[in-house]
Structure formats: C-alpha cells, structure tokens
Ligand SMILES: Nc1ncnc2c1ncn2[C@@H]1O[C@H](COP(=O)(O)OP(=O)(O)O)[C@@H](O)[C@H]1O
C-alpha cells in the first residue's frame with residue numbers, strides 16, 4: 092500500500108539546513124494499524140505530511156497504491172488527498188462556521204458529488220462515529236472528543252485507502268482519547284489502514300505496530316504482541 | 327467543486343461579516359450610485375428636452391440674420407417677408423419675433439419690479455410653440471393688427487403680482503425706457519420651467535407674450551429678430567431651408583445674409599452637450615469605482631490572510647488551486663455586484679431627488695442597469711484576481727500551520 096524508499100526532507104531555514112527525514116525506508120500494508128512514535132522534532136509530522144501528500148519530499152521515492160507520488164503535480168496531489176487519503180489532525184481543523192454535517196460534506200464537495208448523496212453519506216459517516224444527534228451543531232458547540240469524531244467522519248467519508256492521524260488524541264483528555272482509539276480499532280477491524288502519530292505509549296499500545304523515529308531516522312519498527320483493547324465498543 | 331457550491335459558500339462568508347462587507351462595498355456603492363444618478367438625470371433631461379422639441383415639432387425652422395451687426399437696412403427682415411415665406415408650399419405658419427429686453431414689470435408692491443422680456447409675436451406663434459394654457463387664450467389676428475395692449479403671462483408671474491393665477495382681464499404695468507404702460511392679461515400659461523424658475527425669480531426674467539406691433543411701439547423700432555416657421559414635412563426640412571433662404575435673398579437682393587436653423591439641429595447640439603456632460607461625470611464616477619475596487623482588493627487580501635488556515639484545511643481535503651481561486655474570486659464579485667445593485671437603488675433614489683428639483687423624470691434604462699452590473703462584476707474580477715491567486719498559491723502545510 093505504502094512504499095517509501097530513501098526518503099529525505101531538508102528544510103532550508105535561512106542559512107541553516109534542517110534534515111527532518113534522513114533516508115527513511117518504510118512499508119505499510121493494507122489493513123495495518125501503525126503508530127509512529129518518537130520525541131518531539133524527530134520528523135514524525137514531516138513523515139505524515141509527505142505520506143498525506145500535503146508536502147513533498149526532497150529526495151527518495153514514495154509509492155501509494157503503486158502510484159509514484161514524487162513526480163505528481165499540485166492538482167494530482169489534491170486529487171489524491173481528496174480520494175485516497177483521510178487526514179485527522181491534532182487540532183481537529185474543522186471549519187468553524189460550518190455545521191458538523193457541512194464539515195463532513197466538504198471532501199465530497201471537492202469530489203464533485205451531488206448535494207443529496209453528500210448529505211446521505213455525511214449522515215452515515217457521522218452516525219458511524221456516534222454523532223447522529225449532533226449533525227447540525229457547529230464545532231464550538233461540540234466537545235473536543237466530539238470535534239475529533241467529526242474530523243474522523245470527514246476523513247472517512249470519501250472512503251480513502253488510508254487514514255492518517257497526527258497526534259489525534261493530543262488535545263483530548265484520556266477518556267476522549269480512549270474513545271477515539273476505540274473508533275480507530277473498530278475501523279481497522281472493518282479493514283481500514285491506519286497510520287497514527289503519538290508520543291504517548293498508552294495510546295500506541297492500542298495499535299498493532301510501532302515505528303519509532305529519532306532525528307529523522309527510524310530507530311525501531313516492531314509489532315505489538317497483544318494490542319490493548321478498549322473496554323467498550325464505540326461503534 | 328461546482329459553481330453553485332462556490333457561490334453558496336461565497337455568499338455565506340460575505341453575509342457572515344455583514345458590517346465589513348458593507349464597508350467594503352461602500353466605494354462601489356458610491357461609484358455606481360453616482361453613475362446611475364447622473365445617467366438617469368442626464369437621460370431624463372434628454373427625454374424631457376426631446377419631448378419639448380417634439381411638442382414644438384421637429385418641423386420647425388427659425389430664420390435670422392447671420393450677423394445683425396453687419397447687416398444693412400436692406401437686409402433687415404420685415405413684415406412683408408412673412409408673405410414671401412408663406413408662399414412656400416411647405417410652410418404652414420409663420421410668426422415674426424421681436425424680443426424686447428430691459429423691461430421691468432411692476433409687482434404686488436408697486437415699488438418692486440422684476441425684469442422681464444417682452445416677446446412680440448403674431449397669432450401663429452401658438453401653432454409653432456408649445457404653450458400650456460391655464461386660463462384665457464392666445465393672441466388672435468385682430469390683437470396683432472390693432473397692436474392691442476394685451477399680454478399673455480405665466481402663472482408664476484401672475485402669483486407674484488396678484489397673489490393668485492386666474493388673472494384674466496387684470497392690468498399689468500410694464501416699464502420700458504422709464505415709461506409705464508398698462509397691458510391687459512388675456513391668457514395665463516404654465517411656466518415652462520416649472521417651479522425651478524420660481525426658485526430664482528431674480529435670475530430668470532419673466533416672459534410676456536404680446537402683439538409684435540405693441541412691443542415695437544414700446545421700443546420705437548420695427549426690427550424683426552427672426553421668423554419662426556412651421557413646415558409640413560420634416561423630411562424636407564433641409565430643402566425648405568435652402569429654398570426659403572433663396573426666396574429671401576431674391577427679395578432683399580443680397581447673398582449669404584440669412585441663417586436658417588432647424589429645431590433638430592439645436593436638439594442635436596443640446597444632446598451633444600448633455601452627452602459630454604454625462605461622459606465627464608461618468609469619468610469622475612469611474613475614478614470612485616477605481617478607488618472602490620482598490621478597497622475591495624485590500625479587504626480581500628486581509629480576508630485571505632485571515633482565512634489562511636481555512637484555505638489550508640480545504641486544500642488538505644482535496645481543494646485544487648483553482649477551487650480556492652474561484653471561491654475568492656466569486657466572493658469579490660459578490661461584494662461588487664451587491665454593491666452595484668445597492669448603488670443602482672441609491673442612484674435611482676438620488677436621481678428621483680434631483681429630478682424632482684429639476685422637474686424631470688429620471689430614466690434608468692435596462693441597458694444602463696445591465697452595463698452597471700457587468701461593470702461591477704468586472705471590478706470584482708479585476709480587483710479580486712490578485713487576492714484570489716494569492717490564496718490559491720498558498721502551500722497547504724504552511725497554511726495549516728498558520729495561527
Ligand atoms: N516548515 C519547516 N521549516 C523548517 N523546519 C521545519 C519545518 N517543519 C519542521 N521543521 C523541523 O523539522 C524537524 C522535524 O519536525 P516535525 O516533523 O514537526 O517533528 P515532530 O512532528 O516529530 O515533532 C524539526 O527539527 C523541525 O524543527
């Protein structure tokens with residue numbers, strides 16, 4: 092599903108160069124549930140942004156579903172973000188003036204899907220994350236956990252190949268964080284491929300594989316023997 | 327993303343910040359409303375003037391001396407010329423005109439006077455001009471033959487002298503060369519300039535119509551300044567002008583002394599002047615539109631900066647550069663088009679205001695409205711392109727990181 096070879100990312104900060112990623116190799120297969128860990132500044136977000144086609148690598152190869160991403164133009168990248176990638180951010184990144192439903196509809200608006208189908212699918216997605224009662228609420232009328240669930244619904248709604256989440260529980264209390272992990276586990280159960288950044292070992296424990304970064308390099312990549320299961324079923 | 331979605335979301339953001347949107351539109355509103363106000367009044371007065379000329383008939387000519395200061399006594403127009411002109415088959419009526427200036431008319435308070443023009447004509451004048459009678463009648467041929475001391479005055483003057491307007495049979499006192507002469511009022515017409523004239527009674531002299539002979543006697547002259555001639559067929563106006571000139575030249579045995587002017591000619595001149603005037607004011611309004619457009623650009627740039635994060639979010643969800651560009655372009659256009667529509671409304675109201683002062687009906691034509699709407703959307707495009715491009719080119723990651 093994801094094949095990354097010798098990927099580097101260099102930031103030019105005036106006179107200084109920051110090597111955020113140094114020759115990273117990584118493969119993620121379909122239906123995996125991977126967490127990326129590592130100290131702050133180790134390159135986790137940089138990696139996620141490149142996988143999510145939000146950013147470009149400086150060198151190296153990146154294949155998503157056998158398509159070489161490195162050579163694509165802006166519009167093609169936008170298309171991939173729209174159809175193949177669902178991104179969940181630490182700070183939710185919902186549009187404050189839109190309702191939950193309208194936020195979830197947005198990726199479909201850019202996919203050119205008609206209003207009726209958009210609404211139906213957005214409703215389904217919100218139902219899936221347990222927010223069918225909150226569809227007409229604006230983000231500021233929702234709790235952090237609920238906002239993140241709206242963001243997950245939005246990430247899922249175009250049925251992407253892969254779900255990427257950069258510290259999705261970072262702004263949440265532990266209870267809400269656990270809820271989010273429950274949703275991810277259920278989605279993974281249903282066949283979703285998920286790559287998630289976290290620096291909390293308790294959160295990573297819910298995933299099936301942990302990749303650890305330090306100074307822009309992968310220092311370990313191991314499977315989790317017995318992934319923790321959330322006590323309740325959220326979906 | 328389709329257009330309807332873009333328009334919807336643009337409307338939403340324009341209306342979510344009403345005060346700012348309104349202030350942004352203000353320049354456009356002022357610009358467009360002045361364009362509409364000026365063109366509506368301009369077109370209205372053009373229509374009114376054309377109407378006046380239609381009433382007069384476009385088949386009217388005036389004959390005068392080309393240069394009265396160089397004319398000899400042989401060249402002077404005379405009463406006998408009337409018969410010559412009447413002989414032309416196209417001519418339906420003729421009146422001589424002598425306008426006596428420097429006259430004073432005594433007002434209600436016998437010590438007060440208003441300056442007047444005494445217009446000496448014959449009975450045919452009523453066929454040629456468009457006098458609007460309120461009371462009484464115009465001159466008849468016996469008035470003219472007898473040089474009767476009768477006058478037709480307008481309602482404004484009647485009120486100034488008598489305090490009311492139905493003054494048939496009353497005497498008015500006209501002072502010419504220090505001598506006062508009584509005239510009997512036989513007709514009251516509506517002041518053709520309307521209330522506009524009564525606002526400035528000192529600037530605009532009163533006009534009195536009298537038998538030409540009577541006016542001649544007051545001034546001790548028999549000069550005729552011009553003839554007003556009505557003809558049958560307006561398509562033959564040019565031929566008739568030439569032929570009439572020839573006939574007069576033959577009678578007076580001179581050449582190149584007479585000047586024939588048709589009503590259409592003066593209408594053309596007036597229209598041209600009005601046209602230049604409208605163009606000039608529109609140019610000034612255009613500058614305010616330019617300033618308005620720059621205001622729109624300025625606010626759009628601020629909007630783009632403020633909404634950097636939104637742009638990042640939209641891009642992360644798959645918005646292409648062109649989706650973002652169109653979104654902001656449409657927002658700019660909505661601002662300018664709504665501004666334009668409000669401007670059309672205000673401009674029309676302003677036109678009504680000025681029109682009621684000038685006694686004309688302002689006219690807003692569909693063409694002008696369509697042009698203005700097109701103009702406002704063009705302003706939106708022209709001044710929205712730069713901010714919209716700036717938004718479209720934002721890097722998704724940097725935009726998402728923007729606080
Ligand atoms: N836009 C940028 N410009 C310059 N340096 C950057 C930029 N983004 C990230 N970096 C640097 O790259 C390194 C990796 O950052 P990041 O991927 O955000 O780390 P993490 O998410 O693991 O905390 C850090 O040293 C950071 O300072």
Ligand SMILES: [Mg+2]
Nearest residue numbers: 135136137257
């Ligand atoms: Mg990070």
